[in-house]
Amino acid sequence: MEVTIKPVRTLRGEVQVPGDKSISHRAVMLGALADGETKIENFLFGADCLSTIRVMRGLGVRITTVGKRVVVQGRGLEGLQEPDNVLDAGNSGTTMRLVAGILAGNPFFSVLTGDGSLRRRPMKRVIRPLTDMGAQIAARAGGAYAPLAIKGGGLRAVEYTSPVGSAQVKSAILLAGLFADGPTTVIEPAQSRDHTERMLRYFGARVEAAGTRVTVWGKPDLRGQKITVPGDISSAMFFLVAGATVPGADLVVHNVGVNPTRTGALDVLTQMGAEIELLNPKEINGEPVADIRVRGSRLTGTEIGGSIIPYLIDELPVLAVAAAVAEGETVVQDAAELRHKETDRIAAVVQVLRSMNADIEERPDGFIIRGGRRLRGAVCDSFGDHRMAMSAAVAGLTAYGETTVKGAECVKISYPNFFDTLNSISVS
Structure with a gap:
């Protein structure tokens, strides 16, 4: 299945992501x-x-x-x-x-x-x-x-x-x-x-x-x-990165699990300058949960490595999208585990973002992204990897021209209705 993503004027609305x-x-x-x-x-x-x-x-x-x-x-x-x-x-x-x-x-x-x-x-x-x-x-x-x-x-x-x-x-x-x-x-x-x-x-x-x-x-x-089951923060991160990178965006993602061993990507996105608020915190069957609000922000590059990597390993592909849009350099290291996921996610991230005009350099345990270039639409392979398909779609929101995601049916692994949800908050 192929899905075409068109650049949006902004993003508005409320989202309930699937269970963790x-x-x-x-x-x-x-x-x-x-x-x-x-x-x-x-x-x-x-x-x-x-x-x-x-x-x-x-x-x-x-x-x-x-x-x-x-x-x-x-x-x-x-x-x-x-x-x-x-x-x-x-x-x-x-x-x-x-x-x-x-x-x-x-x-x-x-x-x-x-x-x-x-x-x-x-x-x-x-x-x-x-x-x-x-x-x-x-x-x-x-x-x-x-x-x-x-x-x-x-x-x-x-x-x-x-x-x-x-x-x-x-x-x-x-x-x-x-x-x-x-x-x-x-x-x-x-x-x-x-x-x-x-x-x-x-x-x-x-x-x-x-x-x-x-x-x-x-x-x-x-x-x-x-x-x-609280909402999956790994799924929520696609909308949080989208909200942070699209000018004028204002999104609320409801009932997201904010277990501190899973919020590394949230911490990094905040460190990059994203305007993020945690609302209505509570605990459900031993897991912390909150609503998360994000607004369009001016992002800057950062360094990601060391002990935080296990807390955001699954979110690195979409964080790479944020880094490509941000001003300055982002260095991801100590993440060789990415090569042993559904696909080699280091190689996949580099291929997808490079095809969209990003300045990205592959490293054995990560990559270096020199942000600030305007992304351009491209035909992107999902590699049969749900997180790569959704990351490419998020990148397409701010790209110049249309982006086509090939093999997009793989999103059913973690977020069967992802593209419907994305359409529902897109403002053309």
């Missing part, structure tokens, strides 16, 4: 491991989260959907069933890596695979700690890539120092730790998003966290809960 993808995944998984019923409101019915539902159903979990609600009939920590077929995680790295942690704790055999893109994403980072805990895992290419064949059960608690700051790696180990006796600890080089820890506590697990160190105690009594 990370929280939607975790609510289904923990609901499945809990005793009793878990009701999830504002669930994200994107392709990735539907992959999690499909996989958990394959493990014998009864899951029903009505409107934006998902109801999970929990089977308890020891209640999952050996699947009678291969489990397909689709394009979802979160599904594959977190479910691998759950399967590692269960005393049966399973095979976990995904689409062509997911089968090229690195899996040693979760296989290594899970085998250290006692799971038997075989994988393609010498244990590097899916499919994963897992024989779980009999896990032992460990203290694992992760070489990467990754919420998926940390979460896989913590979920496996639920099945071990005693405390399982993960130590990261930089703290990653903490949705798993928060939700584990909400379901009744004992979790302690201090800085980059997180510990979960095994064999908890998990109980089904009512979950309201």
Whole structure:
């Protein structure tokens, strides 16, 4: 599918973005491991989260959907069933890596695979700690890539120092730790998003966290809960960058999750000069939530690197759009993890923005953008990556001439109605 984006005069209105993808995944998984019923409101019915539902159903979990609600009939920590077929995680790295942690704790055999893109994403980072805990895992290419064949059960608690700051790696180990006796600890080089820890506590697990160190105690009594999923800040960032870069824009994005381990992009955009306000702050099922107002602003370049990278890794493509529009130089470094996403996002960002007349230089772990040039419309490939498709669309709002996004159907992974929402706030 191709979508054409025309430059807009300004942006006006109110937006409600879909439910948070990370929280939607975790609510289904923990609901499945809990005793009793878990009701999830504002669930994200994107392709990735539907992959999690499909996989958990394959493990014998009864899951029903009505409107934006998902109801999970929990089977308890020891209640999952050996699947009678291969489990397909689709394009979802979160599904594959977190479910691998759950399967590692269960005393049966399973095979976990995904689409062509997911089968090229690195899996040693979760296989290594899970085998250290006692799971038997075989994988393609010498244990590097899916499919994963897992024989779980009999896990032992460990203290694992992760070489990467990754919420998926940390979460896989913590979920496996639920099945071990005693405390399982993960130590990261930089703290990653903490949705798993928060939700584990909400379901009744004992979790302690201090800085980059997180510990979960095994064999908890998990109980089904009512979950309201806040709006996904990663989805909100496309509108926040759009609002900051389009002259005269005034947007409010409602009920956005503002977990401090996810707001790095918001901090950077503010640092660049964006006029942003957080309104009506509150807490919902252990997660901070607020409305966010953004207005058109004059942006300046900045440096992005170091410990903030895990807090904004998914938002770097759209922040690159802000940097291209801003005055001055923006340097992104320490972000080599971008090369291991749905596509090589460093190479993809460089190709898309360069085609639109941006001055951008590729680096092994990021890029340098010398902003201030007027972007021009171009034909942009999405690379099958939802975040690249939406970033290209945001860039097209301020470009001279039309921008065409090829392969735009990939937005269904996280934001099926993205283009409709964008049209609804555009003022020609």
